[in-house]
Amino acid sequence: MEQETMLKEILKKVDERFERIEERLDRVEKKIDGVRVELTETQETVDFISVKTLQHEKKLRELNQS
16 A cells, blocks of 8 residues: 555656746747747848848839949
């Protein structure tokens, strides 16, 4: 009976550790999701700026040729 009690106590500590690890992994996952959103927004901004830069360069070339 004592062995069963010891085993239950050990399993309880192991379960508690797994729960803490799961909580930490959830927090890390949320942070990564936030970083993904930021990277996507940054890429969209870079794409927009790239298009505008090319448009302005084209206008400058046209003005220079006139």
